[in-house]
Amino acid sequence: MNMERTWKDQLYQEFARIGKCLSSPKRLELLDLLSQGPKSVDQLAKLTGMTVANVSQHLQTLHESRLVRSHKQGNFVIYDIAELSVADFMVSLHRLSEKQLVEVQKLKSEILLNHVSMEPIGLERLLKRMERGEVVLLDVRPEDEYASGHIPGAISIPMEELEKHLASLPADKEIVAYCRGPYCLMSAQAVEILKSKGIKASRLEEGVHEWKRFVEHSSKF
Amino acid sequence: MNMERTWKDQLYQEFARIGKCLSSPKRLELLDLLSQGPKSVDQLAKLTGMTVANVSQHLQTLHESRLVRSHKQGNFVIYDIAELSVADFMVSLHRLSEKQLVEVQKLKSEILLNHVSMEPIGLERLLKRMERGEVVLLDVRPEDEYASGHIPGAISIPMEELEKHLASLPADKEIVAYCRGPYCLMSAQAVEILKSKGIKASRLEEGVHEWKRFVEHSSKF
DNA sequence: TAACTATTCAATAAAACAATTGAATATTTG
DNA sequence: CAAATATTCAATTGTTTTATTGAATAGTTA
Structure with a gap:
């Protein structure tokens, strides 16, 4: 099978890993909150109205795509965005959404x-x-x-x-x-x-x- | 139920509509190709190795989120990115992916x-x-x-x-x-x-x- | 060491998604 | 008007994803 095709497929597969992180409203909210500063899992749970287990799961998805990182602090696991450019990218996403979707403008x-x-x-x-x-x-x-x-x-x-x-x-x-x-x-x-x-x-x-x-x-x- | 919570949920739902478009490798490839210039459905099908029906379906998803637009030209439907900022956003996504994912660097x-x-x-x-x-x-x-x-x-x-x-x-x-x-x-x-x-x-x-x-x-x- | 807390893991059920197929529609060409 | 072409629609299938629950783990405090 075509070499170039499989290469492209693999490459876009990877890009889509980042995309998948952005396909859930809750994950986007987590990224926005973490953009403002490091937070523990249950802090995030309280801020978003999710269960702790659910938040933990989403955070792991984000972690696998290297959008967030974490370190343990005593009993807590503190999550943080992996890079400043992640926060900047979120700004891009907001801008694009607001430009293209009237619904966002309305809200x-x-x-x-x-x-x-x-x-x-x-x-x-x-x-x-x-x-x-x-x-x-x-x-x-x-x-x-x-x-x-x-x-x-x-x-x-x-x-x-x-x-x-x-x-x-x-x-x-x-x-x-x-x-x-x-x-x-x-x-x-x-x-x-x-x-x-x-x-x-x-x-x-x-x-x-x-x-x-x-x-x-x-x-x- | 909390007013502000439902507002935020609706808002992030909308952001995630854009995110969902980016969660499929094939859709990302379509966006990249369209960033280079307008194309018909079967042109895109040939370039990506997908079936026409499949491409059409993806394009409709992208259309619903206002990332692409289309017009009919004779027998063909010509798709195009909806805004220059969509192409610029794709560059952001590539950059972020390459920065965060070693797999992309490797490929x-x-x-x-x-x-x-x-x-x-x-x-x-x-x-x-x-x-x-x-x-x-x-x-x-x-x-x-x-x-x-x-x-x-x-x-x-x-x-x-x-x-x-x-x-x-x-x-x-x-x-x-x-x-x-x-x-x-x-x-x-x-x-x-x-x-x-x-x-x-x-x-x-x-x-x-x-x-x-x-x-x-x-x-x- | 026992009780407690924060987090993760694992299993499940429900929902959303993607690819496939064949039929339907609309436009052009002979 | 019939045949051909490009695209979309609709139904189906198998796969992923999401939220939920309860149990397991790891670290802390009494």
Whole structure:
């Protein structure tokens, strides 16, 4: 049988291994969560609403395709994305999905209508205004996610502690809140809380990886 | 039941629709071929070694996820990628697969060992040498693929016509051949033919989309 | 060492998928 | 209008995949 054909078949078989990882909604959610920082199996189970056994199984699939890696820490097994490029690839997938599938666009806009008059600020404008000291960037993700990577200049106040720490925010400046990315609602909730306290606030749709891609694509010279 | 949970489930369901398209080797091969230019169903069937019915089925899956589009032309249905970004996404997938899966690296290097002493030229060096007029870039894909997009400055001689048209090549310059990309072997075969005729030649691994990405990432200023 | 916790393993049942076949449709050509 | 061609449809089969359950393992703490 044709040599070249079998070679191609094997090659595409391999590409499809990565593809198979992306064919389950739950696995995609796991990859997104791990993109924000390492997590244990039952942390992931709680965040996704899956059973632990189920999560473990999915993680092994991802592991076999080298998209995640793990190490043992005491009783826990901590999973992490295998490479930064995996997170970047997830951004590509989100972008493509949003561009091609109206359903994604619909879902996104529909949820933001629930969160009143939320015109998001763009990355470019945000960075300019931060330079001029006009706004404060607020990272509302859990502390450990902030610790494993955040947009430079952002301060960290996890969602649950936001109401307690309102005082520590500069009263005169506008607040821009961000979280895990375009499909995470924490920042939207944060903005609502801030607004309800009379603080001027807006939402940054992008997360760390979207930011990273932005600076890489715009700062070449 | 939790509002946010159902929203996320729907959203990731949609992302996974794109993922499912990428979970079959044959569908990936179809996407790669269509990235090079529009093709009819049985053209694709011949190129991939599948039955026509099977190809048609896969194409419909891809169509439902808006990764390809089609129009009727006489008796034929011509399929095409829906967006340039689909081709770019495929490049991302290839890159990620090659980075994470040793199997892909192995398959790639093993086939290039069959093609004698084939040190490929890099894009950067190629473009410089083209500017200086030291090399001629040769596109060995079928004419219509060249017509629907090629690296600027390249001349088109489809693989099958190469031996006939050897005379039309400048005798004093080195030839660099390219084809559909890193996983297409036409350019390697072309180089072998050229070398056997005593013409100095080397292979460019990259195809049109890899080139496009290269210039977009390096020419920002 | 015993109890406890986090994770994985193994077996199962239900659902989704892929390849195959032959028939049906639509368009073109003689 | 009949024959030919390209594609799609529909039904079938065998294979993979997913979620679920309960048991097994490995490491920790009392």
